[in-house]
Amino acid sequence: NAGVTQTPKFRILKIGQSMTLQCAQDMNHNYMYWYRQDPGMGLKLIYYSVGAGITDKGEVPNGYNVSRSTTEYFPLRLELAAPSQTSVYFCASSYTGQMNTEAFFGQGTRLTVV
């Protein structure tokens, strides 16, 4: 089972460049999330989606954009990369939005902005 698949695994960007982090899930989950993980800081929610065509901001959305045209895909776009966006990015999904629902995570994308 593939679960949640993220690409690329690693990327180095120059300041001002743009890129899209890809995320796909094959579990037919309605809910999808993007988190960033900074050292010693836990995970912070960037954006989330409750279904195709519906997205909303999380705690730290500035500098990012998302789209959700299908249930399977939830790409994260960085338009003008900044050093503050150096982080590990995790995509996650869950079947429902109920409080006790398990979230499934991808393996992460390690992004460095220089």
Added chain:
Amino acid sequence: GNSVTQMEGPVTLSEEAFLTINCTYTATGYPSLFWYVQYPGEGLQLLLKATKADDKGSNKGFEATYRKETTSFHLEKGSVQVSDSAVYFCALSGGSNYKLTFGKGTLLTVNP
């Protein structure tokens, strides 16, 4: 708002030692509580969960009990193994939203 405070790491133990990682939370209502584990080079995966007061979640020898009176969800294991070396995250979901709120994570290293 919701928040999770967990024990600062890193924690280094010898194999077969007893493990406790403390976790306390702040939330309105009755949140669900989780422990996620992140093995080196991998994403997070659910270790265990509890959805109401006094529930005990357990998996792979790990346990945690939902204590509403102390707003805590401490993770314990009686005898750790080298393969338990990972980062452990306490998290909650609840209040007015279903999104997970994470603690900062605790790095556990178990030496042979």
